[in-house]
Amino acid sequence: MDLTIFGYQFMQNAVLSVLLGGIACGTVGVFVVLMHMPFIGVTMSHAAFAGAMLGLLAGFDPLLGAFGACFIAAAIIGPLADRGELGPDTSVGIIFSLMLGLAFLFMGLMPGTKSGALEILWGSILTNTRSDVILLGVVAAVVVGLVTAFYKEFQATVFHRDMALAVGIPATVVFYGILFLTGATVTASLRPIGGLLVFSLILNPAAAAYQLTYSMKRMFFLSAGFGILSGLIGLLMSYLFNIPSGATIVITSSAIFGIATVISPKRKVKRWQHQPPLEVRQ
Amino acid sequence: MIRAPAVKDGTVSKTMINIENAVVSYREDVALRGVSLKVRAGEFLGIVGPNGAGKTTLLTIVNGLGKLLSGQVTILGEHFDPNNGHSIRKKVGYVAQVQNIDPRMPMSVREVVMVGRYGLLGLLRRPASHDWEIVDEVLEMVGMTELARRPIGHLSGGEQQRVAIARCLAQEPQIFLLDEPTASLDWRAKTDILELVKLIHDSRNLTTLVVTHDLSALPLACDRVVLMKEGHIWGEGSPEETLTDDKLSELYDMPTAAVRARRAETTLA
Numbered sequence: 001m002d003l004t005i006f007g008y009q010f011m012q013n014a015v016l017s018v019l020l021g022g023i024a025c026g027t028v029g030v031f032v033v034l035m036h037m038p039f040i041g042v043t044m045s046h047a048a049f050a051g052a053m054l055g056l057l058a059g060f061d062p063l064l065g066a067f068g069a070c071f072i073a074a075a076i077i078g079p080l081a082d083r084g085e086l087g088p089d090t091s092v093g094i095i096f097s098l099m100l101g102l103a104f105l106f107m108g109l110m111p112g113t114k115s116g117a118l119e120i121l122w123g124s125i126l127t128n129t130r131s132d133v134i135l136l137g138v139v140a141a142v143v144v145g146l147v148t149a150f151y152k153e154f155q156a157t158v159f160h161r162d163m164a165l166a167v168g169i170p171a172t173v174v175f176y177g178i179l180f181l182t183g184a185t186v187t188a189s190l191r192p193i194g195g196l197l198v199f200s201l202i203l204n205p206a207a208a209a210y211q212l213t214y215s216m217k218r219m220f221f222l223s224a225g226f227g228i229l230s231g232l233i234g235l236l237m238s239y240l241f242n243i244p245s246g247a248t249i250v251i252t253s254s255a256i257f258g259i260a261t262v263i264s265p266k267r268k269v270k271r272w273q274h275q276p277p278l279e280v281r282q
Numbered sequence: 283m284i285r286a287p288a289v290k291d292g293t294v295s296k297t298m299i300n301i302e303n304a305v306v307s308y309r310e311d312v313a314l315r316g317v318s319l320k321v322r323a324g325e326f327l328g329i330v331g332p333n334g335a336g337k338t339t340l341l342t343i344v345n346g347l348g349k350l351l352s353g354q355v356t357i358l359g360e361h362f363d364p365n366n367g368h369s370i371r372k373k374v375g376y377v378a379q380v381q382n383i384d385p386r387m388p389m390s391v392r393e394v395v396m397v398g399r400y401g402l403l404g405l406l407r408r409p410a411s412h413d414w415e416i417v418d419e420v421l422e423m424v425g426m427t428e429l430a431r432r433p434i435g436h437l438s439g440g441e442q443q444r445v446a447i448a449r450c451l452a453q454e455p456q457i458f459l460l461d462e463p464t465a466s467l468d469w470r471a472k473t474d475i476l477e478l479v480k481l482i483h484d485s486r487n488l489t490t491l492v493v494t495h496d497l498s499a500l501p502l503a504c505d506r507v508v509l510m511k512e513g514h515i516w517g518e519g520s521p522e523e524t525l526t527d528d529k530l531s532e533l534y535d536m537p538t539a540a541v542r543a544r545r546a547e548t549t550l551a
Contacts (some may be wrong), residue, residue, distance in 0.1 A: 034387070149406060156397045159389055160381065166345055167453055168372035168401025214433040216388040266386050 013128040017192040018231025024140040026227030029206030046099040047073035049195035053106035070183025123194025123246035139188040194246040204253035208260035298489040304353035313339040315513035331510035337493040372401040375455030385435035398452035420451040440471035458490040
């Protein structure tokens with residue numbers, strides 16, 4: 001295999017992007033999976049896409065538009081999910097379809113070729129610039145830094161929000177923080193992974209990790225690891241077979257999820273329960 | 283043994299909870315219609331009433347999660363305002379109604395009990411070995427030591443309830459709130475849990491409020507019973523005064539004979 005390609009800067013940027021994107025997506029994915037809110041995550045990625053389209057149309061940085069749209073979506077979805085007047089699935093579904101509608105509207109209004117728009121939809125990791133990598137690096141560092149510093153607050157909120165509030169943890173702030181971190185991660189992954197595909201990279205590695213461990217800390221590490229692995233294998237496949245990288249990354253992450261589900265010890269709960277507790281075994 | 287908050291001689295009758303004319307409303311429904319209640323330090327209070335009477339809401343205004351439309355709540359001498367909710371809540375342990383927990387949740391029983399200490403620890407501080415000692419101690423108290431390392435989702439309803447009580451104790455609260463701690467448990471687990479709650483209340487000098495439908499077990503534990511109906515406090519007094527067939531028949535809108543028959547059934551059960 002000729003790997004001299006990795007000597008080129010565009011390929012180094014690509015590798016750095018999947019490393020950092022894998023870490024950021026894998027980490028926020030744990031929240032998405034444990035809080036049972038995959039739909040909220042999908043909506044965030046579509047909001048980011050709509051914001052980016054607006055940016056392209058109006059002539060400002062699409063990533064700025066994506067950040068703005070994510071934050072607005074989080075600010076609307078949070079209270080809607082909280083109040084439960086319509087049921088979170090209904091209200092999030094409405095925001096989701098609105099975002100999709102806006103994205104297509106902005107795309108339709110765009111004059112000339114839509115290649116910029118399609119690039120954001122499908123992602124194109126090989127045209128990443130150093131500044132894209134830096135943005136992803138900053139987001140990954142913020143995500144990992146916050147989760148490390150406020151691990152116990154995140155853990156309690158993910159376990160049970162009302163219970164976390166009842167013991168004196170500002171769980172509402174933590175929940176909104178999770179939504180914003182998801183939005184920031186989606187935005188930073190928009191160019192390398194693509195608006196349509198980024199969500200699989202958030203959901204699949206975390207869902208795979210969820211199958212394999214009863215420790216939340218381990219789940220964070222496994223999820224980030226699977227995210228990186230999906231990115232690297234996907235990138236290699238993309239290079240070897242000359243196929244779109246976004247697609248190979250997402251298919252790899254799905255395959256990892258499939259394998260994790262098959263070998264999951266959690267499917268053998270019954271047998272596990274028949275074992276004596278740890279203290280007795282030791 | 284962890285020291286319970288010291289109750290000095292002469293302060294036993296200190297007012298721990300003072301609710302004045304509290305009104306709480308969820309959208310169009312009024313959950314509490316001007317409720318006033320004083321609870322003294324060390325009291326064990328039972329709250330009884332039909333579904334929708336406002337019992338759970340009464341507990342949530344004591345831990346500050348319920349939003350007052352008007353009125354005032356003073357806990358341990360402090361008024362609730364939008365800024366001090368978190369700090370007051372650290373002193374109030376709350377065991378909510380039995381919750382469904384994801385069976386694959388990646389947390390052990392021990393970790394869930396430790397969550398009770400998170401509020402006390404404050405931001406950016408990690409549990410120290412002293413905190414884990416307290417967690418192991420309260421797990422022993424509720425009889426859950428053997429299951430301490432199990433994933434939380436693998437426990438039965440009664441075991442989950444013991445963990446919730448342990449979590450509350452790990453918080454070292456001064457006020458102990460329990461919302462139907464025996465709902466959906468079998469008869470044996472019901473009596474065990476209520477005995478455990480009483481034991482903890484006595485050994486730690488707590489002020490305890492229990493919402494329950496378990497009328498047969500109440501007289502054993504409670505100093506005072508509050509009867510609630512349609513968002514009002516409809517009556518209060520000793521268990522002997524309040525839990526009579528006549529009062530219950532009025533409270534639950536049932537003929538006295540039917541109340542008597544059902545109570546006989548549940549005592550036999």
